[in-house]
Amino acid sequence: MGAWARFRRNRLALIGLALIVVLAISAALAPWLAPYDPARQSLIEKRAKPGAKYLLGADEFGRDILSRVIYGSRVALLVGVLSVTIALVGGLLMGTTAGYAGGWFDAVLMRGIDILLAFPYLLLALAIVAVLGPGALNTTIAVGIWGVPAVTRIVRGSVLALRETEYVGAARALGAPAPALLRRHILPNIVPSLVVYATLFMANAILLEAALSFLGLGVQPPTASWGLMVSTGRDVLLVAPHVATVPGLAIMVAVLAFNLVGDGLRDALDPRLRGAV
Amino acid sequence: MLTFVVRRLLLAVPVLLGVVFVVMLTIDLLPGDAVTLMLGEHATQDAVGKLREHLGLDQPFLVRYLDYVGRLARGDLGRSIQQNRPVASELADTWPATLQLTVAALLIAAAVGMAAGVASAVWPNSLFDDLARLGSLFGLSMPIFWTGLVLIVIFSLWLNWLPVGGAGSLPHLVLPAVTLALPSVAMIARMTRSAVLDVLREDYVRTARAKGVSEVWVLGRHALRNAFIPILTLIGLQSGQLMGGAVLTETVFAWPGLGRLMVKAIFARDYILLQGAVLVFALAFVVINLLVDLSYGLLDPRVGRQG
Numbered sequence: 005m006g007a008w009a010r011f012r013r014n015r016l017a018l019i020g021l022a023l024i025v026v027l028a029i030s031a032a033l034a035p036w037l038a039p040y041d042p043a044r045q046s047l048i049e050k051r052a053k054p055g056a057k058y059l060l061g062a063d064e065f066g067r068d069i070l071s072r073v074i075y076g077s078r079v080a081l082l083v084g085v086l087s088v089t090i091a092l093v094g095g096l097l098m099g100t101t102a103g104y105a106g107g108w109f110d111a112v113l114m115r116g117i118d119i120l121l122a123f124p125y126l127l128l129a130l131a132i133v134a135v136l137g138p139g140a141l142n143t144t145i146a147v148g149i150w151g152v153p154a155v156t157r158i159v160r161g162s163v164l165a166l167r168e169t170e171y172v173g174a175a176r177a178l179g180a181p182a183p184a185l186l187r188r189h190i191l192p193n194i195v196p197s198l199v200v201y202a203t204l205f206m207a208n209a210i211l212l213e214a215a216l217s218f219l220g221l222g223v224q225p226p227t228a229s230w231g232l233m234v235s236t237g238r239d240v241l242l243v244a245p246h247v248a249t250v251p252g253l254a255i256m257v258a259v260l261a262f263n264l265v266g267d268g269l270r271d272a273l274d275p276r277l278r279g280a281v
Numbered sequence: 282m283l284t285f286v287v288r289r290l291l292l293a294v295p296v297l298l299g300v301v302f303v304v305m306l307t308i309d310l311l312p313g314d315a316v317t318l319m320l321g322e323h324a325t326q327d328a329v330g331k332l333r334e335h336l337g338l339d340q341p342f343l344v345r346y347l348d349y350v351g352r353l354a355r356g357d358l359g360r361s362i363q364q365n366r367p368v369a370s371e372l373a374d375t376w377p378a379t380l381q382l383t384v385a386a387l388l389i390a391a392a393v394g395m396a397a398g399v400a401s402a403v404w405p406n407s408l409f410d411d412l413a414r415l416g417s418l419f420g421l422s423m424p425i426f427w428t429g430l431v432l433i434v435i436f437s438l439w440l441n442w443l444p445v446g447g448a449g450s451l452p453h454l455v456l457p458a459v460t461l462a463l464p465s466v467a468m469i470a471r472m473t474r475s476a477v478l479d480v481l482r483e484d485y486v487r488t489a490r491a492k493g494v495s496e497v498w499v500l501g502r503h504a505l506r507n508a509f510i511p512i513l514t515l516i517g518l519q520s521g522q523l524m525g526g527a528v529l530t531e532t533v534f535a536w537p538g539l540g541r542l543m544v545k546a547i548f549a550r551d552y553i554l555l556q557g558a559v560l561v562f563a564l565a566f567v568v569i570n571l572l573v574d575l576s577y578g579l580l581d582p583r584v585g586r587q588g
Contacts, residue, residue: 016418119296126525127543127562131304134547134555211424215529218426219544234427238533242445245434252427260422 010272017268023261031077038071042228051244061246064236069247072228073254079229080258083144084209088202090148095155100186102156103163114160120153129212133221140229143222147209158201162194196273203269207262214255230255289574293567298350300563304556305346349556361546361554368557371542376561378448379538382530383523385458390465390523391516397466398473398512399505405478413470420467425526429460429533446535457534461526465519472515476508483507509580517573521566 011017030037045065052062060069098117102110120128129146136142166172172189180188216222217231225232230251237248333339337348352359358368397417401410436456437445443452480486481504489499528540535541539558546554 123566124521124523124525124562126522126528127559130528130543130547131559207422211422214424215426218424218529219532221544221547231424231426234424234430238430241430241433242438245430245438248430249427249434252424252430255424255427256419256422259424260418263418263422 007272011268014268014271016264017272020261020264020268023257024265027077027081027258027261030074031081034075034078038068038074040068040071042067042071042075043226044068051240051247053244054246054250060250061244063233063247064240069233069250072233073230073251075228076230076233076251076254077258079140079223079227080210080213080255083140083147083213083223084206086144087148087151087209087213088205090145091151091155091205092198092202094148094152096159098152099156099159100163100190103160103167104182110160114157117153117156121157125150125208125212126215129216130219130221133216138216138221138224140223140227143213143216146216147212150212151205151209154201154205155198158197159194162197163190166190166193200266200270200273203262204266207259207266210255210258210262230258285578286571286575289571293571296567297560297563301350301353301556301560302346304559305349306342353560358557358560359553362549362551364551364554368554371554372539372557372561375537375539375542378536379524379527379531379540381454382457382461382536382538383520383527385454386461386465386523386526387516387520389458389462390469390519393462394466394469395473395512397470399477399500401470401474402477402481403500410474413474417467417470420463423463425460425464426529426533428463429456429530432456432460433533446533448536457530457536460533461523461530464526465523468519469512469515473508473512476511477504480504480508506580510577513573513576513580517570520569524562524565 039059045067046062047065049058049062050064052058054061058068058070060073063069063072098113102113129150132146132149133142136145166189172185175185175189213222213229214231214234217229218235220235223229223232225236233251234248234255237244237246237251241248337345340348349359356369358372360366361368361371364371397413401413404410433445433456436443443456447453477500486499486503489503490496494502524540527538528544530536531538531540532544539561543555543558543562546552546558
């Protein structure tokens, strides 16, 4: 049975996939889908309860929460995709270098990676943002760096295992240069693990971006970021609970979607990975 | 056993020195000047110069590093720029609150997570199992700062059972601890389920059942004891994540702990205080992992003999 057939039988994964499609559409078509300008203020309607005019209510400045949630999907997905890219590129470079070089370089690097992997990730990201300063770009970099160690470990493990296989040995004996070996023989073998990891990492990247923005260290106002919306809503939590809770729901749905698809992909692509990633 | 503990503690020293080195180096490599950032753009050249000298920033990096480590050995963590107090007393004021919060959360996470996981494994694919698995999916997907706010709305605003925030009494602890525990409950429940399911397939479990050992005894004596090792590893890792989560939980509930201190230090660009807070977290992290390693020996006699 093919991977897609296995994936398709997983109902939860399909629900996750549908949610991701909805998210992607709302990010791509935000200006057409949003009923109002996400920055339009209307102070006489501030903290308006959900109703006919504002489906999800209005925030402290009378801005339409639904429109801001729709625009917020752009930030979440953009930061997610870019940080996944950083994690994959950094991890591929470091993992292949460590796997190829071996020896003390590999030992020192992997020891450091082990420490980083076990270290509380939010503290790591906080430290990076503390140094770089807040902002959307720096948040993306902080989230991306956090993903590098895990990718490095996946890639290095595969390089070490594949280096010893006969077909890679044969290709090397025939004089194939290292980059070609990597591209033709090693990369295709780790794609499934990387796809699974990247999907699950997307979920965590969205969570981490939201957390940093909630603390005021991530995306800065007036950009509509879900974490930032929860943070501003927190000030009026006891008078207008919907301002903080509605955007948080969006975070949860997005994270859940990527977790469901990640789990489904893991089971479909490589059942051996169950519980490992 | 004692030599093992001593050796591990000695091994922790280079790790902590490395943490200090990396933290100081990143701050040193800051784009722009830390002192100008601290004082603002309009500070006079004179004031900048004075603060630089006061912080020892006119010295080369390695001299400052060795100086900091030397003073660290004497328990001197420097002075907080913002509060004008010794960093050590700032940390001493805040770490007990964080310890209280994370320990409470860890206990909740371990108890609820393991109970749910064992029940799921004993009755796989039952209604309870389905609900527990769905619940842990949600638990892993909810941002914890949001969970905290939702709990405040339900239990403080609507039901009026528990205080909104602050610290001081047991009711104050309930919401923050539950909030912080939720993602770990989900992780531990998942892990426990699969670990217990694995063990229940083992031959010795079948043997025990075949010779008529009661199901409760099979679970307690054979299954749980063996499943406990992977679970314990996860609990050790989770306590690290709890420290990170504490930063968010403390912010949501105005809990006077290290996490909030750290966020404040970042906003105030109080790097000396930040350095101290990171160091305490790193130390806690090393100690927890040591405790986890030690408990392997207690649970699995094979580990002790090798070490």
